Amino acid sequence: MENTLQSVLHPGGWDAAIISQFAWVMFGAGALIFVAVMALLYLSLRRQERPAGALLWIGGGGIAFPVVVLSALLGWSTWRSAQLAPQSSHGALSISVTAKMWWWEVRYRDPASGLEVVTANEIHIPTGRAVHLGLNSADVIHSLWVPSLAGKRDMVPGRVTSLTLRADKPGIYRGQCAEYCGAQHAKMALHVVASSPQEFDAWLARQARPALPANSPVLERGRTAFLEQRCQACHTIRGVAEGARLGPDLTHVGSRMYIGAGLLRTHRATLQGWIADPQASKPGVFMPGSPELDAETLRALSTYLEHLK
Ligand code: CUA
Numbered sequence: 001m002e003n004t005l006q007s008v009l010h011p012g013g014w015d016a017a018i019i020s021q022f023a024w025v026m027f028g029a030g031a032l033i034f035v036a037v038m039a040l041l042y043l044s045l046r047r048q049e050r051p052a053g054a055l056l057w058i059g060g061g062g063i064a065f066p067v068v069v070l071s072a073l074l075g076w077s078t079w080r081s082a083q084l085a086p087q088s089s090h091g092a093l094s095i096s097v098t099a100k101m102w103w104w105e106v107r108y109r110d111p112a113s114g115l116e117v118v119t120a121n122e123i124h125i126p127t128g129r130a131v132h133l134g135l136n137s138a139d140v141i142h143s144l145w146v147p148s149l150a151g152k153r154d155m156v157p158g159r160v161t162s163l164t165l166r167a168d169k170p171g172i173y174r175g176q177c178a179e180y181c182g183a184q185h186a187k188m189a190l191h192v193v194a195s196s197p198q199e200f201d202a203w204l205a206r207q208a209r210p211a212l213p214a215n216s217p218v219l220e221r222g223r224t225a226f227l228e229q230r231c232q233a234c235h236t237i238r239g240v241a242e243g244a245r246l247g248p249d250l251t252h253v254g255s256r257m258y259i260g261a262g263l264l265r266t267h268r269a270t271l272q273g274w275i276a277d278p279q280a281s282k283p284g285v286f287m288p289g290s291p292e293l294d295a296e297t298l299r300a301l302s303t304y305l306e307h308l309k
Helices: 015-045 054-081 197-209 218-228 268-276 295-307
Strands: 093-100 103-109 115-120 121-126 131-137 142-145 153-155 162-166 173-179 187-197
Touching: 015 054, 093 121, 093 142, 093 153, 103 121, 115 121, 115 268, 121 131, 121 197, 131 142, 131 153, 153 162, 187 197, 218 295, 268 295
Parallel strands: 093 131, 121 187
Antiparallel strands: 093 103, 103 115, 131 162, 142 153, 142 173, 173 187
16 A cells, blocks of 8 residues: 655646646656657757758747747646636645754644644545645745645745645655755655555544553553653653654654654554654654663563554
8 A cells, every 4th residue: 555656647636637647748748859859869960961940940840849848738737727726725635844953843723633643754634635734844944745745845944835635545655854954854755655544533533642651561661761761851642741842753653654754553562662862763863862771671662652643
């Protein structure tokens, strides 16, 4: 189900289909014209004398032809662009996305409880419905780009921009920050998970719940380690320690596919490596390592985080 191609040419929604059509028409027409020009060049180099009607070739091929082709492209693309989804939140599901160096904070409003649901690096959307993303940045300029679903949109500090997504079929669509934003720009990925409206509603309801209880000695030890290590200075786990917004909300971190913004599959082992030394896999990331943690505590902490589904 995962669409790992991250490709404009494999659209998964309405807007992306229009954009991929642009890409194919540009490429197709460009290729045809290129071949025709090369053929004419070959013929002209083979001839010795100047052909009759040379001026006609220059005027026709150099002026009239580009004017006609470019005007046709302009007309067609203007007509087609008007069919892109309107950038409006009216009637759409609204989600706010904040770009931070180098991850994505994603916020929903749970319709049942009115609670704010915060997650990271994963945007869940229902299929067949316009989703309005309100975008901003907490630090520098980033750009959200999920090529299989929509065009790019810059995320600018101090300003809210928006992007409408619509996925027509369920799937996992990879996206990437598309504006250079510092050392780990390349490792600032995200995934859009499109599922049926029922599955989406169930997912949102699960995310709105507080964190699962630590119902075994090792989980309890992990929870205690989270607090003792002062992880809550940057991370929130709803029901355990709330308020911090510097790092990703970890209330349901175990339910997410990746940690480190698309970097590592979520698993006890990767969590353990990440907590011990995040700089090893993402140099420059703002999370400090924990070299002083003993192996057993580290294991309990990562087991606890993996348990937070
Ligand atoms: Cu964020 Cu590049």
